[in-house]
Amino acid sequence: MAFAPLAYVPAPEPGNGPWPTNLRRESDGTVTLAGHHLDELAQLGTPLYLVDQDDMIDRARAWTEAMAGGDVYYAGKSFLTPAVARWMVEAGLGIDTASEGELRSALAGGVRGEKIGLHGNSKSDETLRLALTNNIGRIVVDSPGEVDQIARIAADLDVVAPCFVRVTTGVHAGGHEFIATAHEDQKFGLSLATGAARDVVRAIAKNEHLSFLGLHSHIGSQILDPSGFAAAADAVIAFAGELHEDGIAVPEVDLGGGYGIQYTGEDPAPVSEADMIAGIRQALEEACEKAGIPVPRMSIEPGRSISGPAGMTLYRVGATKDVMTDDGVRRYVSVDGGMSDNARPALYGADYTALLNRDSDAELVPTRVVGMHCESGDIVVKDVALPRDVTAGDLLLVAATGAYGRSMASNYNTVRRPGVLAVSDRGTAWLVRPETWEDVLGLFPDL
Template identity: 50%
Template structure:
């Protein structure tokens, strides 16, 4: 048994064995696939990242804190660029966005997806070239669309007939020809949580393929000849490990490409197959590599285009979680430890659902380890919980931690780069943690910690 298997229990203790079958080495060991690439334990067992220990980071920046391994982030960008060398990789900014991350994305040669005016402003403020930005969203306002057009955003992914009308009006008024993709709802079961599956028919995104709305949207854009229709877009969900869903989606979208060609004599030059590629939160997760994803996606696109006598379109993908998710861990301090009638031990930390809502929202699973030391104590089954006034305030549902876990220990939870800071809240008036980037023995704050004064500054009384 290796460390952090408990983080993947999903209530099934029998398949993993009881705690007494585990050893202290198990709870001290770091499983590489769960952690940023530059994380290790130093000689005294303290977790270290990029040459700095968790203790040093906690002393300088406090807890809780999101700790970003910048070297890891850059290496994952390069992995996707290498896997899709002649195609476009759009980083999905909704996973986590700030100016420092935008600059990394730009420097590493990636494009960027945004889905609100705030994300667009952040991207432009950080210097991302507008032509390398894609603009998503199911309810873009006239103001947001106008800003995107005026900035020269490279492509706008249209999501409704109302949006086509709005954008057409703006384009006529401005005398420009924005490039657009039509988002297609392909009806693929993505084998993910209901709230993050985005390609089944009964949901808010895109134009239905089965009902004919997607074809109608493409025909309207082509017939009005105001917007430049570059291609089709499909996104089937998030945290997906089964690539067969992408293959079915590609077949269906390419069949629509052929339908448009046959009806209007136009071969659309681009195809975006979205993102949603899964990462390892526990040892039960087995994510595909960027190279594997590229091989499978390109193979199906090439074969389907050959079967349909279509020219192979320029392909793009949209990884967000797969790039930033594994590059971050959250560092907490333990406040209380409570044994509940021998059922399990509750380990309370100084953050919780305000800095990671995914466990409560999606029933997500995470792993954890003591970060400030190693331990010779036997493992115990623990649940890591937060400080909020909510029984569902759970950070890690099940994890084996050393029996001597105590107040003052630092605890690290890996895989928190995606959708943790970006979905963070001020529940119970708790200020949001900072994001601290570490690289080559140096650390800097890239998003500062909120303060109670920040909260009161918005409260105009």
């Protein structure tokens, strides 16, 4: 059988594209992370999430340095543990949470309440009470009913709740393009077009137990340049001008997250943190000049751009086979994980790339790396060129899984979720320990 024409591309070598800064290909062909050989790390068990600790911290610091005069909140939904929360705060960031569990993780990491924000379109009384009891820095209001809910709990605790209002600007961005049309049909935010956002801001401003701190906007994900943010800034600041006429000041504008990364060698590189912030800040200042209002303090919420490239997943190869397609033969390489440790390919059709942990002189062949789950859509890497001699027992490393890998992991097919290992030249440490069979089976009350 003849293999299909080689339209797939191999993974970039370490040091390029989506790989973290401390990944190296050694002279013997093996791969190391911060001096630790992958085959040694694999003895802890695979699949295994690996985090280049210093790379992740450096990426966080790059945002805080670029954002001088503003605030950066790490989007914990991408990947959060108490240790990661500490790293982020030490790098000068706050922590953005989207659930009670994320809030508790940040607090367990020793983060002060005033450095934490809380998102969510369905916040429970228990979550809000926990937030206000710990003097949280901001609660992002997402619906009209939350105004009375937060005010009731704040009154009961005799505190004033700090509130942002999330607005729907009609701007949706992703990649290099953005669309400035009505995107009202979604669960997040309060519409500018219908007046819902204005009604909520007014209600907050009138309530003695609520403090209006600013406006929040989020326009999408995997955004690689500032152009979409410029359109969103125009809409948000135009609304801030209307509030100014009502006598309501807007001290701060949070333009959200969604900053993109490279997942494969073919993905375009995003602009630098400094250039991204400069572009957003310029758009904000120009919009304020047009609206005739003071420039508010700016904040942002990067997540995947910090955790994504710093994290990888290490798999061990199981079965391999060649499958006939319309264009020729494709090799299927099965690994010991899959959609339970990275749901994004199945959910979104997300692309990744993979690297073999050894040298090979074999020809490169079109390959699809697939998981071990009982689903035909269980794909780890859809298209990659790997050596023809990849075989059972080999180690494959998949790039850029630090964001939404472990945080979206599941026990599908009753697997154990992998652990997350922080790696640096100073040693290794578990950020999340691997699940045991006792953890999994212990959930069943009849055992």
